[in-house]
Amino acid sequence: xSKGKPLIQAVEIGLTLGGNSLIENVSLEVNPGEIVCIxxxxxAGKTSLIRLLLGLEPLSSGKIIRKKGLQIGYVPQKMSIDxxxxxxxxxxxTLTIHRPIEKIVAALKETxxxxxxxxxxxxxxxxxxxxxxxxxxxxxxxxxxxxxxxxQGVDFTGEAELYELISKIRTDYGCGVxxxxxxxxxxxxxxxxxxxLNGHVCCAGSPETVSRHPEFAExxxxxxxxxxxxxTHHHSHGHSLSGKILSKEEKVxxxxxxxxRAKKGRHHSKQDCNHDH
Numbered sequence: 001x002s003k004g005k006p007l008i009q010a011v012e013i014g015l016t017l018g019g020n021s022l023i024e025n026v027s028l029e030v031n032p033g034e035i036v037c038i039x040x041x042x043x044a045g046k047t048s049l050i051r052l053l054l055g056l057e058p059l060s061s062g063k064i065i066r067k068k069g070l071q072i073g074y075v076p077q078k079m080s081i082d083x084x085x086x087x088x089x090x091x092x093x094t095l096t097i098h099r100p101i102e103k104i105v106a107a108l109k110e111t112x113x114x115x116x117x118x119x120x121x122x123x124x125x126x127x128x129x130x131x132x133x134x135x136x137x138x139x140x141x142x143x144x145x146x147x148x149x150x151x152q153g154v155d156f157t158g159e160a161e162l163y164e165l166i167s168k169i170r171t172d173y174g175c176g177v178x179x180x181x182x183x184x185x186x187x188x189x190x191x192x193x194x195x196x197l198n199g200h201v202c203c204a205g206s207p208e209t210v211s212r213h214p215e216f217a218e219x220x221x222x223x224x225x226x227x228x229x230x231x232t233h234h235h236s237h238g239h240s241l242s243g244k245i246l247s248k249e250e251k252v253x254x255x256x257x258x259x260x261r262a263k264k265g266r267h268h269s270k271q272d273c274n275h276d277h
Contacts, residue, residue, distance in 0.1 A: 006031050007070055007144045007176045008053060013062030015048055022048045024200045025062070030144060030176040035167070037179045037187045037207075040197035046180045047077055049197065050148050053178070070144060073137030075130070077148040077180070083122040090117050093136050107135040110172075111165060126153030130162060138169070145169070148180045163190070
């Protein structure tokens with residue numbers, strides 16, 4: 001769903017901290033009306049990449065091109081609020097940006113939580129809190145929404161509903177969405193492109209819709225299955241335990257070595273059984 005110039009474009013960017021390379025040679029772009037999902041294991045550098053794109057961390061290499069006048073709405077991975085501190089939802093909404101109450105109500109209504117406007121933030125459920133944060137990001141009238149694991153702390157049904165809401169916002173606002181997911185195998189059905197990150201871009205492509213997987217629909221029901229999609233990984237390389245990139249040949253050797261160890265393990269188990277008898 002590419003329309004016009006990219007909202008944001010990263011060209012071979014890298015981040016090195018304390019002599020350790022966290023992000024290496026990553027290129028990506030997000031276009032208007034497009035949802036791009038970044039997935040990867042823990043420690044893959046997903047949040048570091050987001051911080052680079054937002055300008056919260058200086059680049060070690062490469063460059064980032066932002067469309068002129070780009071407005072970004074951001075939902076961070078973590079937002080800690082002291083539960084002993086009185087903080088109603090309407091106050092949280094205006095901590096970093098001033099907007100009239102009508103705009104605040106409209107944003108909360110957009111995410112389905114306008115009835116919580118006077119509720120203390122400490123009393124919100126995980127799903128309610130995420131919807132409030134999403135409404136807060138919408139106050140900026142963004143052309144790009146950046147969501148760092150927006151479904152954390154939300155149950156499975158709540159996740160599906162949030163994903164559908166994000167898809168609706170993309171359609172209604174025509175904004176681009178850059179979404180980070182902690183799950184390697186399950187991503188939004190509405191995702192246009194998936195980027196698999198592990199310090200570098202391992203692979204990228206379009207997800208397959210979950211509706212093609214009857215087992216998933218049977219397990220979780222039609223509503224939730226429509227909100228998700230599977231992305232099949234096609235890596236041209238492997239990784240060692242330390243995270244080092246392995247060539248195809250090294251990957252084959254690694255596989256053979258694993259098989260050999262497994263075979264030895266089974267052999268020893270057999271011997272142990274014989275000794276027991």
